[in-house]
Amino acid sequence: MDTGESLRQVRVNVLGSVTVSCGDATVAVEPAMVRNLLAVLALNAGRSLPWKEIVGALWGDDSPSTARALVHTYVSRLRAQLRNGSGLDNAVVWDGTGYRLSVPPDSIDLGRFDQLCADARRAESADDVDTALSRYREAFACWRGEIAADLNARIRDLPAATAARQRWVDAVTRYANLCDRTGQATAALDLLRRAAASAPLHEGVHASLMGALTGAGERAAALQTYAGIRERLAEEFGVDPGAELQSLYLGILREDSLEPTVPPPRARRRRPATAILVAVLAVAVVAVGAAAWTGRGGRSAGAAPSPEPAAQADDFTGSALNSGAWGLYERSFPNGSVWSPSMVRVGGGELQILGVGTDPTGAGNMSGGTCWCEHGEIHRYGRWEVRAKFDAGSGYAPEIGLWPDDSDETVDGSVVARFDEPSRASFVPTVVGRQHTQLVGSAVTGEFTSWATYAIEVRPDFVAISVDGRTVLDTRQAQSPLRLPSAPMFLYIQQRAGPSGSAPAANSRTPNQVVAHIDWVKWYP
The missing domain is CATH 1.25.40.10 (Tetratricopeptide repeat domain)
Structure with a gap:
């Protein structure tokens, strides 16, 4: 049997007991630690796993001093058993960064x-x-x-x-x-x-x-x-x-x-945990730093909204979101945190997105997310404005942004401005265009626990991000060509719980509850 035929007939099963077959024949994979390795690789199919990650998966914190050598031994045994049982050569490959199971996705x-x-x-x-x-x-x-x-x-x-x-x-x-x-x-x-x-x-x-x-x-x-x-x-x-x-x-x-x-x-949009954000203004918490925008006092302080009447707006009067315009997010994340509709509230004339729980890993913590994504709230171009402030507290990352209206959640370019510094005193706005062209702006600092008006403007020839009327990024300043996003998009507002990238996890100093406060949202054509 040639390699191509073997690839077509091999089956790796992890949804139940871990088994391998080729055609009608069962391929023996022994001992249990070698099957553990196979399961780890199959669950992470398409990824190259560094040996340290494999060691953590196999032994956790109790790895032996010989763990690296044992991983190499198990890889050799797994390769040999798959080759002998199915005719596959190099079913487990090393690509310079880690080990990867080299079989077609639908073989697993x-x-x-x-x-x-x-x-x-x-x-x-x-x-x-x-x-x-x-x-x-x-x-x-x-x-x-x-x-x-x-x-x-x-x-x-x-x-x-x-x-x-x-x-x-x-x-x-x-x-x-x-x-x-x-x-x-x-x-x-x-x-x-x-x-x-x-x-x-x-x-x-x-x-x-x-x-x-x-x-x-x-x-x-x-x-x-x-x-x-x-x-x-x-x-x-x-x-x-x-x-x-x-x-x-x-x-x-x-x-x-x-x-x-x-x-x-449509009303239960789910952002993949690792997806690229489109037009994101990710304002995370603990915003203390150079006061670029003070915005202290009442909700109108420091605001610089567009002077003309908005074509669409919501000022969150009443006691509930307009279900004809807003959808709620609901999902669990690998770190054990969840998005729950119960974490999205309307009261006192504002939308509130809560985050609760202080687990350092995010496990068991709960937060919320919602999107302005129903009926006529999706637009290819325009200017979205959000008046907001964010409670201090590490471990939660509120985000305001736009997401492409695509049933397969295919990202057609992105605009990103998110907090990455543990102090949460600044964010770096970034535009990622199609074909991975990008523009990275200068760091923006401010007291983001006070009210401010955040705006994202998307046009056929430029994308701009501003805070209280001050432009912090404009793609027309790019020195190299940038292929701009072109998909229709909708506004979303959410909190993420636990570590995300370099964002700090919750800890003993984290408040039991943090809130993203939204005064109003507007869209201008």
Whole structure:
């Protein structure tokens, strides 16, 4: 059998017990530590893993002094066993930075799952519901059990494994939404029960589960589901469930035939944890430094909004977001933190995005995110303005920015201005155009705990970022050509919990709660 034929027939399975097969033949991978290595590489398919990362995955903090030599030994054994069992040469390659499993993505069951989910989302975007449901069912069939069920629990706790479980939970939620749309809500009931157990703080999953249980005539179980997540949210974070869960709960109590209020895919935008931001003004906390903008006192102090009337605006009067204009974010992250709709509040004439929890790694911490992304709030060009201030407290990174309106979340250029310094006293605005051209601006300092007006302007021939009317970056100043972003975009506001890049993690000095305060948002054509 030639190498090409072997590649087509080899199958690596990590969603359940870890196995390898080639055609109808099982490939023995022994001993357990070699299978552990295979699982680590398969879960991180497409990445080169430095030996130090592999050592951490295999032994954690208890690595032996000979760990590096043992990794080399295990790699040699794995290569030999795959070669002897399947005819694959160099199935594990070293590319100068780390080891990588060199097999096609769909040869790994997790890669196949991800491809099928991507196919389902594309079909969903094309309104081909039958195909989307079919692809999701095929994707769920890839999961034969818990990740690396026959191996050390350390493998199941790896960030890549946590992220894979979150992708499964997200897929179950989208599948349940489709089932509900087509009058088949109960078809997703078993999956939703498993997803709720896997993600006990995921409000969207629990809303879908409550809806499915109600549709199956299990009102008592639906109410118990609500009581369970309400208790967990109160114990972990001292908060109540979000407005959507509460509305569904009250509807069940009234014996109304309410549909589950899980936002449709468009209203539940999810930024990938490692995605490039498009037109981001990432204003993180602890903003003490050279006072470029004082903005002290009332909300109008220091503001320099556009003089003409805005074409669209929201000043957050009332007690809830306008669901016809705003969507809520909900997801879990590999560090154990979550985005929850309950962390997004409206009150006192402002939008508040909360962050709670002080774990140094971000694990268990909760924050929120929302997007101005429904109906007419998406624009290719214009000027977005946000009046905001941010509570001090390390470990949380509020962000104000634009994201491309693309069902596959394909980034067509980006504009970035985020805090990277641990002091959170400055940010460096950056424009990343298409084909990775970029413009990096000078550091901007200020007292960002005070009210200021942040603006991002996107035009066919330039992108500019300003604070209180002072331009801090303008692509027309670029000395080299820059291919500007061109996709329609929407505004989002969110908090990230725990370390992100060089952002500091939460620590014992972090307040139990930090808040991003938003006075108003506006868009000008």
